[in-house]
Amino acid sequence: MVIIAKVRVSREEWSSRFSEWYRRMLMEAGIMDYRYPVKGCGVWLPYGFKLRKLILDIMRGLLDSTGHQEVLFPTLIPEDMLAKEAEHIRGFEEECFWVTHGGLKPLGTKLALRPTSETAFGPMFKLWIHSHADLPMKLYQVVNMFRYETKATRPLIRMREVLTFKEAHTCHATPEEAERNIREAIGIYKRFFDALGVPYLISRRPEWDKFAGAVYTIAFDTIMPDGRAMQIGTVHNLGQNFSRAFEITYERPDGTHEFVWQTCYGISGRVVAAVMAIHGDDHGLVLPPRVAPIQVVVVPIPFKGAEEAVYQASREVAERLREAGLRTYLDERADVTPGEKFYYWERKGVPVRVEIGPRDVERQQATLVRRDTLDRSEVPIAKVAEAVKALLKHLTEALRERAWSWMKERVKPAVGVEEAREFLEARGGVVELPWCGDDECGQRLEEEVDARVLGTPEDVEAKPLGPCPICGREAKTVLRMARTY
């Protein structure tokens, strides 16, 4: 087995140009075209759409197997419905797009384009839920979602029309059941991001940054190559805030009535941004095999006199790979050189390339190149399918391990403001500062560190290294802080 490593640019160097790389790759790898003539709106391209679908398939599988049912709600939410929960409307009224006219006439009631759907589900839950036997009710939908963002927009990360939004909405008979569902949802998201090799921190958002209308919010954040943290999933315990506003009650076995307890949880197209960013490198995307639209590309390298033999062997190899259930593409384009094909498929992140040249034909072998390391190896054609499968498995593990260890190096327990600031400035990432638990101290920390509070750890035990750096009192926990998207 001959191994040649070919990474041209160090990961650090690449990370420093991340923002430009990201915009370029969206287009060059065929994920999203962001030139659509409405600010903050982009078009999912065919290859990106397939990637999106494979990622959503994992999520649907996880939700379906845990008793969630898929539904589809309208986009339009009347103003008075959106306003029923007081905190909620305060949080969203400045972020909504409003439909005010039907044809040339003004509408009687303004309609919001959903910024999220708690208030759309509300009146329907009220109609659907009567007795304890109707609970739990666990629904989800995959839809578009709208936010009139005033901050700088960025493809997939901060858009005005989010074309990929999975939101789940559940109702429960008791607060304990709702709490158990929150844990289940966290478990689902962990399995989801694990399947994608995307590392995460799980934090309880501080009071001043929870979802508008929630009792509390648990968030998944990852660290992007430029060192900034990005929220990639949220799980909210809504308590009875919305059920009271929408009068969603159920009858207990003893005949009394009670408001339901609700939860909701969502992920968006940011997941795709995370997959691109976290596994990508200087050559382009590196897609985890499970969601790669093309898992293996076969590239014939014909030389004069051996053309037919090379094409024939390539077709045989492609056929073997397809029969083994691998998403395979045989690149027989005549007007493109093998080198251009390598470059093209590397950018698109195809996990394994199989090259077939005259020497390979002679020896009845194929040359495999794995996308993450660009290592090469040779296998007999008879064993090509199992070799590629093994390679895809290794690559999956390698991506996950590299991503996790990269992130862990960027999570830093710190004692004080100075240390935290310096770490964030030098490396980015996340700092964990001791915290007394007082909201005022937390908000002062945001100012002094010049970073945003992600919250307190939900995934590991908090180990404060000293007292609260603001008030000097004993720290009850730590606050995770980062510069964020």
Next chain:
Amino acid sequence: MVIIAKVRVSREEWSSRFSEWYRRMLMEAGIMDYRYPVKGCGVWLPYGFKLRKLILDIMRGLLDSTGHQEVLFPTLIPEDMLAKEAEHIRGFEEECFWVTHGGLKPLGTKLALRPTSETAFGPMFKLWIHSHADLPMKLYQVVNMFRYETKATRPLIRMREVLTFKEAHTCHATPEEAERNIREAIGIYKRFFDALGVPYLISRRPEWDKFAGAVYTIAFDTIMPDGRAMQIGTVHNLGQNFSRAFEITYERPDGTHEFVWQTCYGISGRVVAAVMAIHGDDHGLVLPPRVAPIQVVVVPIPFKGAEEAVYQASREVAERLREAGLRTYLDERADVTPGEKFYYWERKGVPVRVEIGPRDVERQQATLVRRDTLDRSEVPIAKVAEAVKALLKHLTEALRERAWSWMKERVKPAVGVEEAREFLEARGGVVELPWCGDDECGQRLEEEVDARVLGTPEDVEAKPLGPCPICGREAKTVLRMARTY
């Protein structure tokens, strides 16, 4: 094999109450809840969503295998973009929902919620297409779509937010290629409706009723149980109307530039309405096996003393059916009687029911009941899977044949206005009247017959029975006319 037919109400009697049945079944079978608090908007329920998905899977399979690629565009279309093609905007401006505010501030440019996406694809095609090598470009998307309908809305049939809209948009190098694509699209839609057993007439819409901006429109119509015709699919040849408006050009091999020729074609949630209406009966839905979310339901009929044996045999049967790849549901609910279960699953249109009672256990057999005829038959448990598969195949054919022969009886060639009118009043359906080809005569016919022109036949040769009933000149073709949705 014992056969007991059990249809309680004749098809004619049932048809006369169609409208009420349809609304009731949407809710009772769990397809759509139309009580959402915005007029013309409804919620796809879990069972309906699965049906919708299985139907869309057929469409996606047909499009993917003919070189179409799936994409996803934003919903928002700026006013100036929508207005670029003059005919188009005239056709749609009174039907658009308009977004005028972001947060509390008015937007600089009004944004339409897409009523259809020719004008959203326009500027992107301009960016994507450069040379003849980029053509043909065949894209599609499955999205929601908005029409500010002023006519009476009706679930799935005429909605303000259409949650299920498949639209394809293509660009071609020559008018001949575009024309071939029109024929391919018609072929795709034929195979699609054939897979669903939904009969159709294919007509070229008259000039005065073609798609706004099209050169011509070919439409698929079916006849609903109440005798009214319903448009279920359209295919449009756009010529160069939109490519001129959006400056979508390509470079020919000789270096000259030319505007592309375009086509587009769409289907909507009406397909689901057609499937429900055309195959349904007095008991509820009858779903074609290919799209039935549950293809076979196993209902244990436990009797005192034989409970365990019945449940065990039922589980074994369900397992055999699942292993054979059938979408199977074992209804073990303890608090519901077998009779209630029959009623419940009949309403939902499950194509085959398997009953297991003590006598069945004794004889090692299962009783099969097919949903369309309610005929019963008995098969050895060892052969239950192949028997159900055979039954599903028969049922598929029977549904298709019954639907086609029902429709054909309602398509009536007529000589004159009186005869046409009488037929439509007595039976509904479609009349074919001789037509000279003059638009004025066509529009006069609409008034005199008090029906709408569907157009001229594209599926069969027109055989006018006499001269044009309006002007008396020789008829060149026939005009299909119907009362429509």
